Amino acid sequence: MAETSDGPLAGLRVIDLTRVLSGPFCTMILGDLGADVVKIEPPKGDPVRVQGTMTEGHSGYFAGFNRNKRSVVLDLYTDDGKAVLRRLLADADVLVENFRPGTLDKLGLGEAALEELNPRLIVASINGYGSVGPYVDRPAFDFIAQAMSGFMGVNGEPDGPPMRAAAPVSDLVAGVYAALGILAAVLGREKTGKGQTVEVAMVNGLISLMAYLSSEYFATDTVPERTGNDHPLVYPYGLFLCSDGQIAVANSHDQILRRFLDTLDLGWIMSDPRYDSNPKRMAAREELRETINGRMAGQSQQHWLDVLNAAGVPCGVVQDLHQVFTDPQVMAQQMVIKVPFQEGPFIRTVGFPIKLGGTPCTVNRPVPRLGGGTREVLREIGLSDNEIADLIGRNVAAG
Amino acid sequence: MAETSDGPLAGLRVIDLTRVLSGPFCTMILGDLGADVVKIEPPKGDPVRVQGTMTEGHSGYFAGFNRNKRSVVLDLYTDDGKAVLRRLLADADVLVENFRPGTLDKLGLGEAALEELNPRLIVASINGYGSVGPYVDRPAFDFIAQAMSGFMGVNGEPDGPPMRAAAPVSDLVAGVYAALGILAAVLGREKTGKGQTVEVAMVNGLISLMAYLSSEYFATDTVPERTGNDHPLVYPYGLFLCSDGQIAVANSHDQILRRFLDTLDLGWIMSDPRYDSNPKRMAAREELRETINGRMAGQSQQHWLDVLNAAGVPCGVVQDLHQVFTDPQVMAQQMVIKVPFQEGPFIRTVGFPIKLGGTPCTVNRPVPRLGGGTREVLREIGLSDNEIADLIGRNVAAG
Known part of the structure; x- marks a missing residue:
C-alpha cells in the first residue's frame, strides 16, 4: 500500500464532514481516485462504525464507504474545534457535507464565511430535496427519495404495490453526482481562480435516471404503468x-x-x-x-x-450476491478487493467501478480507526505537538 | 441561449461516438457542464432519434439524452470518414464510445493508434461487462445487467419473483461514472501531460451500489433475502x-x-x-x-x-410521474426545463441534478438535428468549404 497516491486526484485535499451513506460514498470515490480525504468525525464517530455485522470488532459496512480516508476527531460543538476546522478549510480544496440545509450556517460556516476564509474552496452539499423549495426542512431518507422521485412508482408488478429497490440507490447516485460536480468545479477553478458551491439532492438524482419514462410522460402527459419484469412495449422479453x-x-x-x-x-x-x-x-x-x-x-x-x-x-x-461475488467475470474485473482496517484485519469490499488505464484507482490508505489520523493531519496544518496534546486533553480532538 | 458556454468544462472538446443510452447520457452531462460535445452519427443517425413518442416529428426520448451537443454525420465505414474522425481526434481532449469491446480496434483506433495520434486524448469506454474477462463478447442490455449484478435479485416481495427497476439504472449509472472518470483523467493529465483510458461497465456500476447488502454478504457469507418494501432489520417501516x-x-x-x-x-x-x-x-x-x-x-x-x-x-x-413533475419542490429545483430542438419545437426534459452556484449548468446548444453541426465542426478543424462539399457529395459526411 503506497503511502501517497499516484492517482489523478493526488494533491487534492478534501475535508469531509459527511456521515452515513451519500457523503461518505462521494468522498470514498474521490479517495479511490487519489484525493487526500480527511474525514472529520465527532467524538462518537460516524454512526455506521457500529452498524452491520462486525469482523474482529470492525464494521464491514463502514469499510465499504470509508477506505482511502484519514479520520480526524473534532468536537465541532466547541469553539476550539470550530477554529481547527477553519484552519483545515483555509488550506483545503474541497469541503463536502451532507447535513440538512442550514447546518453549515449554524457552525459559522455559511457561504459568505467560507468564501472569506478560502475563496478557492469548493463547497459540496448532498441533501434530500435541495436547499431551495418548500420541502427544504423535511428529513430525507433513501426509501422516501425513492418514493418521491417517481422511481419506486414504476417498479413492481402491474397488479402489485409499487416496489422500492433494496439498494439505497438515491444515496449512492447522489454521491456519484456530487463527486462529478466537485471535479467539474475543480476544473472550472483553474479558469476562474475561484471555488463555488456544488449541490446534489437525492430526489433530483433519481429523477434524472427516469430516461424514457420521463420523456414519454412529457410527450404524452400519460403516466407509465408498472410492468413488472416485462418490457412495456415488447414481447417476448x-x-x-x-x-x-x-x-x-x-x-x-x-x-x-x-x-x-x-x-x-x-x-x-x-x-x-x-x-x-x-x-x-x-x-x-x-x-x-x-x-x-x-x-x-x-x-x-x-x-x-x-x-x-x-x-x-x-x-x-x-x-x-453469492453468485455475483464468485462470478468469473466479476472476479476478472476485480470487483472484490481486500482492504485493511487501520490496526485491524483485511476484509472484502467491492472494487472500483471506474477503471483507469494509466493511473488506476488503488487502496492507498486503510479504513481509518476513529481519530487515527488526528495527530498527523493537525501537524500538517502547522499545529505543534503541544497544541495537539492540549486539544486532545480538553476533548476538543481525539486520536 | 448562449452560443458558447461559461460552464466549468468550457473548452473541453469531446468526440462522442456513442449511441442509445449510457454513452449519450455521459456526454450530455459533460455538455451540461459546458464541454463542447461533438456527436458523431452514422448517416442513419442514433437509433433513438426515431424512438418514443414524436412531438412535431422530434423524439423526446432523444432530446432527454442529447441536448448540449452538435451532430456531425460521418460514414465511418469509408476511409475518408475515418480520416476525418482521426483529424477530429487529433485536436480533441476526450473520445467516448459505447461499442462492444474491440470495435475501436476494427476502426483502426486501438489504444496504440490513438496514443500515437494524440497522446493527450482521454479515451472513455462504456460497456456491459468490461473489456477483460470471460463475458467480454456477450451482448449487454440494462435488464441483463440488473440481473447479473445482484441488483435485481434483492428487489421484490419475499414470496415473489426478483424484480427489475423500470428505469434503465445500469446504463445511466455507468454514464455518470464514466463522466466522473473522464474528469478525473482530465485533472490527472494536468500533472502527467498524458491522456489515459477510462472504462466503466454497466454490471460493475450496479455492483458498486449494493452498499450494506454487499458488506453484509462479505461479513456473513449469507445471501440477503428479498424484503419487499419492508426494511430487513427494522419494523415498523x-x-x-x-x-x-x-x-x-x-x-x-x-x-x-x-x-x-x-x-x-x-x-x-x-x-x-x-x-x-x-x-x-x-x-x-x-x-x-x-x-x-x-x-x-x-x-x-x-x-x-x-x-x-x-x-x-x-x-x-x-x-x-405526473405528481413528480408537478411537485412544488421538483419545480422549485427546476427539474423540468424546456429545451429546443435545432430547427424544431421546445419540449420538456429533466433538469440538471448537479447544481453549481457559480457557473451553473445551462442549455447552450439545442438538441441537434442529424448532421446539424457537420459544416461548422469540419470548418473548425480546418477543412475548406470545398473539401466539406466534396465529402458531403460523396456521402462520407452529411449535414
Missing part, C-alpha cells in the same frame, strides 16, 4: 424458466427476437399469423410465455446462456 | 394506508420511531411488553401493521405528511 431456474432475456427489437426464437427452434412464431407482429405478441403474452417456457424447460440455465449469448441475444441469470 | 392512499415511512431507528408513534398517539407501543424491542416488533409485524393502518386511515396522506415531516419523521408519497 423478461424471465423464462429453464430446467434449473430462470434466465432473463432482453429481446429488445425484432432482430434480436429472431435470433432468440431461431436458437429455440421457435422461428415459426414470427411468421405465424397469430404472432407475426409485436402488438399481436403483446396480446398473446401468456400463450407465448407458455410456449417458450415449454421449450426452455428442456435444458439448463447454463445451456441457454451459452447458446443465446453466442447467438447475440442479451441474457443472464438473476444472480444472488 | 414501509408503506402505510391513509384515508386516500399510502405513504412511505422510514423509521430507520428508535428515536425516529418514537416520534412516529407519538405523532400517531401510539406511543404506548414502545413500552408494551409485546412490542418493546425491535425483534419483538419484527415478529409482530402483521399485528402492528394493522394497528398503525387503523390509526392512519382516519386522516389523509397530506395530513400525515404534514404532521410527520414536522415531527422529523422521514415520509413521503409514492409519486407517479
Whole structure:
C-alpha cells in the first residue's frame, strides 16, 4: 500500500464532514481516485462504525464507504474545534457535507464565511430535496427519495404495490453526482481562480435516471404503468424458466427476437399469423410465455446462456450476491478487493467501478480507526505537538 | 441561449461516438457542464432519434439524452470518414464510445493508434461487462445487467419473483461514472501531460451500489433475502394506508420511531411488553401493521405528511410521474426545463441534478438535428468549404 497516491486526484485535499451513506460514498470515490480525504468525525464517530455485522470488532459496512480516508476527531460543538476546522478549510480544496440545509450556517460556516476564509474552496452539499423549495426542512431518507422521485412508482408488478429497490440507490447516485460536480468545479477553478458551491439532492438524482419514462410522460402527459419484469412495449422479453431456474432475456427489437426464437427452434412464431407482429405478441403474452417456457424447460440455465449469448441475444441469470461475488467475470474485473482496517484485519469490499488505464484507482490508505489520523493531519496544518496534546486533553480532538 | 458556454468544462472538446443510452447520457452531462460535445452519427443517425413518442416529428426520448451537443454525420465505414474522425481526434481532449469491446480496434483506433495520434486524448469506454474477462463478447442490455449484478435479485416481495427497476439504472449509472472518470483523467493529465483510458461497465456500476447488502454478504457469507418494501432489520417501516392512499415511512431507528408513534398517539407501543424491542416488533409485524393502518386511515396522506415531516419523521408519497413533475419542490429545483430542438419545437426534459452556484449548468446548444453541426465542426478543424462539399457529395459526411 503506497503511502501517497499516484492517482489523478493526488494533491487534492478534501475535508469531509459527511456521515452515513451519500457523503461518505462521494468522498470514498474521490479517495479511490487519489484525493487526500480527511474525514472529520465527532467524538462518537460516524454512526455506521457500529452498524452491520462486525469482523474482529470492525464494521464491514463502514469499510465499504470509508477506505482511502484519514479520520480526524473534532468536537465541532466547541469553539476550539470550530477554529481547527477553519484552519483545515483555509488550506483545503474541497469541503463536502451532507447535513440538512442550514447546518453549515449554524457552525459559522455559511457561504459568505467560507468564501472569506478560502475563496478557492469548493463547497459540496448532498441533501434530500435541495436547499431551495418548500420541502427544504423535511428529513430525507433513501426509501422516501425513492418514493418521491417517481422511481419506486414504476417498479413492481402491474397488479402489485409499487416496489422500492433494496439498494439505497438515491444515496449512492447522489454521491456519484456530487463527486462529478466537485471535479467539474475543480476544473472550472483553474479558469476562474475561484471555488463555488456544488449541490446534489437525492430526489433530483433519481429523477434524472427516469430516461424514457420521463420523456414519454412529457410527450404524452400519460403516466407509465408498472410492468413488472416485462418490457412495456415488447414481447417476448423478461424471465423464462429453464430446467434449473430462470434466465432473463432482453429481446429488445425484432432482430434480436429472431435470433432468440431461431436458437429455440421457435422461428415459426414470427411468421405465424397469430404472432407475426409485436402488438399481436403483446396480446398473446401468456400463450407465448407458455410456449417458450415449454421449450426452455428442456435444458439448463447454463445451456441457454451459452447458446443465446453466442447467438447475440442479451441474457443472464438473476444472480444472488453469492453468485455475483464468485462470478468469473466479476472476479476478472476485480470487483472484490481486500482492504485493511487501520490496526485491524483485511476484509472484502467491492472494487472500483471506474477503471483507469494509466493511473488506476488503488487502496492507498486503510479504513481509518476513529481519530487515527488526528495527530498527523493537525501537524500538517502547522499545529505543534503541544497544541495537539492540549486539544486532545480538553476533548476538543481525539486520536 | 448562449452560443458558447461559461460552464466549468468550457473548452473541453469531446468526440462522442456513442449511441442509445449510457454513452449519450455521459456526454450530455459533460455538455451540461459546458464541454463542447461533438456527436458523431452514422448517416442513419442514433437509433433513438426515431424512438418514443414524436412531438412535431422530434423524439423526446432523444432530446432527454442529447441536448448540449452538435451532430456531425460521418460514414465511418469509408476511409475518408475515418480520416476525418482521426483529424477530429487529433485536436480533441476526450473520445467516448459505447461499442462492444474491440470495435475501436476494427476502426483502426486501438489504444496504440490513438496514443500515437494524440497522446493527450482521454479515451472513455462504456460497456456491459468490461473489456477483460470471460463475458467480454456477450451482448449487454440494462435488464441483463440488473440481473447479473445482484441488483435485481434483492428487489421484490419475499414470496415473489426478483424484480427489475423500470428505469434503465445500469446504463445511466455507468454514464455518470464514466463522466466522473473522464474528469478525473482530465485533472490527472494536468500533472502527467498524458491522456489515459477510462472504462466503466454497466454490471460493475450496479455492483458498486449494493452498499450494506454487499458488506453484509462479505461479513456473513449469507445471501440477503428479498424484503419487499419492508426494511430487513427494522419494523415498523414501509408503506402505510391513509384515508386516500399510502405513504412511505422510514423509521430507520428508535428515536425516529418514537416520534412516529407519538405523532400517531401510539406511543404506548414502545413500552408494551409485546412490542418493546425491535425483534419483538419484527415478529409482530402483521399485528402492528394493522394497528398503525387503523390509526392512519382516519386522516389523509397530506395530513400525515404534514404532521410527520414536522415531527422529523422521514415520509413521503409514492409519486407517479405526473405528481413528480408537478411537485412544488421538483419545480422549485427546476427539474423540468424546456429545451429546443435545432430547427424544431421546445419540449420538456429533466433538469440538471448537479447544481453549481457559480457557473451553473445551462442549455447552450439545442438538441441537434442529424448532421446539424457537420459544416461548422469540419470548418473548425480546418477543412475548406470545398473539401466539406466534396465529402458531403460523396456521402462520407452529411449535414
